[in-house]
Amino acid sequence: MSAGLAIAWAVLGGAFGSHRGRLALSVLAIALGVALGFAVALINEAAIAEFSGGMRSLSGSADLVVRGPRNGFDEALYPRLARDPDIAVASPVVEVDARIAGRDDALRVYGVDAFRAAAVTPALVGTTKDALDLLRPGTVFMSPAAAAWLDVHPGATLRVQSGTHALPLAVAGYVRAESGERFAVMDIAAAQDAFARIGSLSRIDLRLRPGGDAAALRERIVAALPAGLEVATPDDNAALTRRLSRSYRVNLNVLALVALFTGGLLVFSTQALSIVRRRSQFALLRTLGLSRTRLIALLVGEGALVGAAGSLAGLAGGYLLADAVLRVFGADLGAGFFRGVAPDVAFDIRAAAIFAMLGIVAALLGSYLPAREAAAATPAAALKAGDEQHAFARLRSPLPGAVLLTAGAAAAWLPPVGGLPLFGYGAIALLLFGTLLLLPRIAAWVLAAMPRPHAIAPALALEQLRGAPGQAGVSLATTVASVSLMVSMAIMVASFRQSLDDWLLRVLPANVYVRAAAAGDSAYFSVDEQRRLASIDAVARIAFLRTQGIVLEDGQPHVTLLARDLPAADPSAALPLVGTALSLRAGDPPPVYVSEAIVDLYGIRPGARLHLPLDGKQRNFVVAGVWRDYARQQGALVIDRSEYTRITGDATATDAAVWLAPDVTVDEFRRQVDARMPGAARMSIATPGEIRVRSLRIFDRTFAVTYALLAAAIVIGLFGLSSSIGALVLARRREFGMLRHLGLTRRQIAVMLATEGFAVSSIGLAVGLLLGFLMSLILIHVVNRQSFHWGMTLHLPWGSLAALVLALLALALATTVVSARQAMGHDAIRAVKDDW
Amino acid sequence: MAIDRRRFLIAPLALAATVTRGEVVYPQVTAGTALAFPRDHGAHPEFRTEWWYITGWVDDGDGRDFGIQITFFRTRPGVAEDGGSRFTPTQLLFAHAAVADPRAGKLRHDQRAARSGMGLAEAALETTDVRIGDWSLQLAGQKYTANVAARDFAFALTFSARQPILLQGERGFSRKGPRAEQASFYYSRPQLTAAGALTLDDRTLRVNGGAWLDHEWSSAFLAPGTQGWDWIGINFDDGGALMAFRIRANDGSVHGSGGTLRTASGSVRTFEPAAIRFTALRYWRSPRTGIVYPVAFRIEAGSLALALEPLFDDQELDSRASVGTVYWEGAVRALEHGRPIGRGYLELTGYGGALKI
């Protein structure tokens, strides 16, 4: 046997040598897929670790954290908790996202009692030579990351915005935060004063007495808490953060896996063709006594080598890529989930093992299918020249493909699993695999239906395709996979973008929008400022808006409460409602309009009663309608502003929508605001057009990574397409040689090949377009809806789809022609003598 | 004095010496102001700094001696006087407690710090009633009650006064430096009878003994260039009491000193600076901080000459890890001609300055 093995290795080794280029391509494809997957995993891991680490350092040794609405809760709770015999330390904290003067960014500012925080969250205590700086109003301590970010260091002045006023804060030093969060710390009294938070706290960190029972204490505290407050452990908070970004991270992982999948497909096409070309060699080995299993093992081993080499290169590449991405784009990859952290990448053994394994498995599968085929051939038949065509001639049963398609269609209707659209992703995978399995049959069916052309070259091309539908299947598979993935993403993104655009038009009906500040939650319009703004000559009509973050359910993230002026008669005029608004009956509580995310996340339906924690008490509302909101993924609620003010006594506003008087320009309005409003310079005044441009820019930035990953997958797919076409053409040089003998001109052979390429690409494009369309429906209605709770309407980007089709056709033709040149560069005389 | 100003949390003494940015004007301590009780047992929040300081010896009846210390400091930082916030840090309160256990050979100590307000940390005006969370010191009639629940010890002790209030300096006006404003209001309650419970390692002991209380308030009592001070308060076995202090300049000279002796019969003698002399007899180097303290002294006050010998050497209060201050505050025996005649406390501050890393 060892002699047989030696021969086998000699033959296989020779094969390795002779198609080194395509082998390198396979290794590269696997490497790229593994690199992308590993990089995404590393980046996510780094971001999460940094974020949780940051949360841990910021929550210090707290056992429990009491938190409430974003704008705070009554501080009277604090002494009550501080006196609790089971609580060792209660540390009150005020959190404000203060807009940084002159920038559209906000900096988280923590107001702390240093005496308390020192015992629970030392990371929130500044270090300074003059300890009194910890207490001085107008003094602030920066985290090193924040200082570096804003280039504001001790001795300098940090300027933030409060209300519509600028607030200069002297930077007295750094805080001891070890991780990379951006924040500033000041005395709690000063923070309450400076940001109009007198009497209110954002959270209270609790440390238990040694040996205390956190669960029991939590239960006891929760029972006595005012409405809208919750008690969480720091772990809960970290988990919440992870959950907030999970859909996004999973989405990126899936895209990386797609890249790995196309890499596997490329290995499959390369291996399939290389194995087919070596059929007679394998037949020889079989004749010499190599068993079928041994042969499969040999070929699969070859694939495993490719996979291992690719995985190894991929891991190294992925690590470097992750490092570079974190450096350049930051942890959130531009999507805004991990604001204000700058983590370092750490080599994650577990992720490395998983992706190396995936890479090898992809290559193994890519090799196994053609290897099984090769081993199944009867040695005698395979020894005959020309038998390779037979490998492609057989059509498999359509049953497995049909079963996969059906399963895919069914999976699309299933609900999310743990907030993730696992079945949605599964449905897409099933549809894709089902289609790939059915491809040879579809191709045969389409080719059979084509009329036979009169000219000899195209006729020959069609005959060749009909005669060996399996051969075209390899190129078809890569084409269909690339095209369908590309098309589905293109349709989904276009639909999303168009829906966002339409939505912006509906939610921005006024001429100008004025915000108290461009970022953060530290700015607002006082009642007096609202009056002044309304009395400006240029203003024909003005509507104010107050935003607030509240907790609807324990353990859930803040949802946004928007208190705005709603026309009672027709709320849909002010809101992009999905469906119709409920008409209220006499005696109904005041209406609340919920966004689609609220429906998805909390299962709240129109007509239901909803308790909103306002001013520490549960207030009764009736859900009067559902509206579409692309701005707040965790959900948003709209209530009438007068109702809000009546309940909370809070008459401040954060935003204003302004309808201008006839013939007044926006510039004129700006001038009048500048003249009449003292804090005008710090307000943000924007037209709907400007907001639209900005929103779409953010949208594009968010999808930039998605595009990049997809592009990588597609590039691999196209590599596969080119390589399979090229390999096929090269494999047929004897045929071309013979045809040249018979008197076919070079041009006729080129036409023949171009026809083949065109036919295969057309079928691949058609099937890919159709499949991509179906997959886009799943992306839109299942994956996106379940992941991000965004409802959207289907929009087909005809222009880009047409460009895509043309580009792919051109690529297929170009590859064919280039390969044909290469094939005919070979000596027609030698070609006909080749026996294998 | 050269205590690192970062070490702020328990260093109201340091605060007092800090030249702040003059955000507020503190009242001066002036001679001739008559102290009035019980009002002057209470807090004087307008002054920059104030403390109530109890030191004493107790034993468990089985011959086991312990040194006991509890101190409440109040300070008015003067940086944020008028904010609308209930957290505005107009007054800060600090507390230190320590137990000297000869068997352990070192101090157990702990501290608290808080801004006053919200009922969580308060210093009452009417009489001695200061608290930070569950640490408190209160006066009712002639009896002080101190409650401390620390990390590794706790005590609930009463201190009953048997003797009248001892006004230090000129009827409670105690000069600390060459300038008129370098002074404090200062009175002591020597010969307090201590009784109550002391809990160590989850074992509660009934203890009895004697103690000394100082209550002092000021706005700026230390001269610039001060390195630290040495202070003693001794209860004599015969019922008499001696307080003496000296303030050391950072050039090694003595800025000022003073003392008061009340004899068993009740006659009070106030010493001129020249009449007080501290002579170090023995030094001890802390293995933790490397600081060298003169833990045994020869004290001369007028015609009185005493040798002070510590209960044990290592009574250094090292809280660098938490709040950063280091000083020596220890139980000492007073000997005359080698014969014990009284017990009290010795306080040594500012020795770490020169050795600071």
Added chain:
Amino acid sequence: MIHLDRVSKRFPGPRPRTVLDGITLAIPRGLLVAILGESGVGKSTLLNLIAGLERADAGSVTVAGSELDRLDDDALTRFRREKVGFVFQAFHVLPYLSVARNVGLPLALLGHDRAPAEDRVQAMLAAVGLADRGESMPRELSGGELQRTAIARALVHRPAIVLADEPTGNLDPDSAAGVIGLLRERLHEEGATGVLVTHSRAAAARADRVYTLSASGLDPTSL
């Protein structure tokens, strides 16, 4: 019909090699000529020169009235399409076409109408003894049948010459004898001239004339 006049062919490269040196050969119409020789003496090169697949370095090649040296690549292709038929050692029957389609390829290339072409194909298939195998796929045929298909394909468009390079190389002796006999019979029937390159004396023996190609040149041989 075929006239080679002092034809020489050299292969350049790291080890340049002259395979044909001043060969002169004239083959009259209607004869089957066999060329014997050791491996590597240039038998196939001679055949390729006649087919216009390679160009001579010196001398002239005239086939069916065309002076091949004067034709460009397109003209040579047309020349082969119309005037030449090929039989290969490895058959080279397109696996994805039926036997009839394979045989009909040259006619399709010449743009013949389908109906008469099909008649001609059928006639050729009958002539090579494959009348009922027209709709078979090549893989269903034996080696001898495949080569008979190739012979039918080589003659279907009535070429002036048929070139056969080791047509019996992949066949057993019985099939080989049958194939050469059939080739000669069909050539005579169609009035075409044939050149058979082989190293099999048995195959050569069935030709009308036999030459032996060696390093010293081309010599008439009688077997």
